[in-house]
Amino acid sequence: MATTLDLHDISYIYDGAQEPLFDGVNMTLPQGWTALLGDNGCGKTTLAKIVCGALTPTHGAVNPSPSTLVVAYCEQECAHEPANLDELRDDWSPEAIALRDALGIGDDWPYRFATLSGGERKRLQVACALHGSPDLLVLDEPTNHVDADTRDAIAAAMRAYRGVGVLVSHDVELIDATCMQCLMFTRRHSDRHNRTVIERYAGGYTKARRTHELRRAEAADELKAAQRKRQALEGSRAARRAMMDAAAARKHGGHLIDRHDHDARNTHKWNEKQADKASAAAYRALGSRLETARREAASIETDAKRYDGDILLDITPSARREPAHVEAGVLRFDDATAHDGCLAVSELDVDGVRWHARAISDADTDAAAQGVRGIRVPRLSVGPRDHIGVDGANGTGKSTVVRALLGSVDDALPTLYVGQIPDADAHARLLARLHALDAGDKAHVLSMLAQLNDDPDRLLRGEEPSPGRTQKLALCLGLLSGPQLIVLDEPTNHLDLHAKRALARFLRGYPGALVVVSHERWFLDEACGADK
Known part of the structure; x- marks a missing residue:
């Protein structure tokens, strides 16, 4: 059984897409549970499928290859019977009985999957995924449809698992109860562009979120400092430009010197020439420093903007007493x-x-x-x-x-x-x-x-x-x-x-x-x- 799984330079781009869903992912998945966190559509399920070998990355590799492992994948949806449902149904070993009991699965459930509620189907799905003790187990939203008691039972079953586990979930309580690290998909903004990055955080959701908030605050402070530095240099450069313009105007004052006073005229020309050289050098130096400051500010990544407004609709309640x-x-x-x-x-x-x-x-x-x-x-x-x-x-x-x-x-x-x-x-x-x-x-x-x-x-x-x-x-x-x-x-x-x-x-x-x-x-x- 593999004790770790290494993701090396993983990238994935859908056919026809203009940019990768994610790229350059380098992560280690140790024994125990790793949560994949992020917004809908950010690529969590895609990465989970790459990890378990159901998808081939556009670039990069998973080591060891999932094809060399016993892999189980529990998908989000529970509309269809799990592939190994018959195996679980026909297995009456002590381990299988204990698994069914732990998840509260009725003996008749495998025979009437179509009549089960969403939560009952999900419990059966999870049991089928755990059955056979896979080396690598991916659970995609395992607590969708389930009640609080079932969530607790699933968490207990996950804690008893001894392989490499990947959990895709928005269930804060489940992540905190089971996961030792989190991989957070975040849309980052820099230099007028957004891209998806995947960051590793130790601990469950609560600890990971707290650390992420601290990093986000530090990045925001760093960006503000870089912007203040850039603005200060822009001000200094503008002031230097004004000084150069004033010096140029003084040049034209040379005609006030007696044209027969050659010493005075030569001295005036020499002084203005030196002043021009010094001002031009200072102006160029400020320009170089300003360009560096602009690049530094542009390179700082902060979380992309979220839309926190309200959905506005003009709806009138029904005039019926009982809709x-x-x-x-x-x-x-x-x-x-x-x-x-x-x-x-x-x-x-x-x-x-x-x-x-x-x-x-x-x-x-x-x-x-x-x-x-x-x-x-x-x-x-x-x-x-x-x-x-x-x-x-x-x-x-x-x-x-x-x-x-x-x-x-x-x-x-x-x-x-x-x-x-x-x-x-x-x-x-x-x-x-x-x-x-x-x-x-x-x-x-x-x-x-x-x-x-x-x-x-x-x-x-x-x-x-x-x-x-x-x-x-x-x-x-x-x-x-x-x-x-x-x-x-x-x-x-x-x-x-x-x-x-x-x-x-x-x-x-x-x-x-x-x-x-x-x-x-x-x-x-x-x-x-x-x-x-």
Whole structure:
């Protein structure tokens, strides 16, 4: 088993791209967990795939080659069954049983992957990735879709892993709990240009972020000092230029000397000649120093500017008393319809704008195994200005409640729904819609994307999309229609931290009806606060 993995001068550029996604990456990945941090679309997943051999770098090499190792890759999406699902299902060794127990995986889950919730699928994905004790393990957003208990179980399983691990995640708690170093993708600005650099920081996210902030402050101070030095030299050079101009004017005063006084005239010429030489030499020296100062200031890299404005929309709340509602009853998990013969294995507790789905501990598990499971709900009502936050453990029916609410909405009501998992063709369809817009609407969508911490230029260049970028584009295109009801199922799953904060700010100020499902309590508090 390899104890370290070395990345030597790694560069990657997509076909048709104008610049590399990243270049000159030299890093060592030791035994234990390394986190890849950065904004959506910055190249984290691309680098992770290079590390595990799924992509070939444009330049550089990984040593030892991933082809010589046992490698496992757990992708972001959980729409498809893991390749080795059958192996885990049929393995009843003590180690496999312990792994299933640690992640809370039911014995029947491998047989009904399509009916599992997003969080249950993710747990099964992680178990399949850990099964077989790979030399190199890459986990790409392993806590997307999962509840707090599952996050803790995944963290414990990661800590027990003894190979080289690479974690792509925006989950601060998970990174702090598992990682010994962080590789941070940062857009840096110098001399009117931006480029992506990858910096190494010891420790988890909290320590890495603190060190990064100190470095950023030092770079900003260094740039200010260099700019002050340049400005001082520009002032000195301008003053020297003025002195030279004054000397030239004095030259013309030589005609005041008696033309017959040759000694005085020669002395005057000699003095002015020496003064000219000294002034010119001083002026040239200042010019050389100024050029050096300008190069120094231009070479200092600082973090590229972020867009921290607000998304502005002119939306009027619906005049309907109830844009969405569901009658009391038991909703089947498979089709979100009320069904008299459905066994409730969970129920929804409603407390104002907070709805919590929880398992019923005394449910008949034998009957539930027959595929007639559901969630018991009271009568649910969403008012024209309500901001409803829905949370709860995986598999308790949160998405079932969302589907039932959407099923009650009148077709005439402008509604925006963004689900948990974008399908494989979603980005291409959304990009085609974007390019079909008129100039004004297109500019508005790109502006909203920038406010959500994305790079519109990279989107338009057609670079390989990340799921986070796809979700942002779906949201921004949907907002053009002026929706009076927005329903978001796990909207933070693929978003970077800056994008999450920007989205929460927008949703809090959104004047229409909102239903948000999330495992991130701070996000629900911000977007659906009771004091809104």
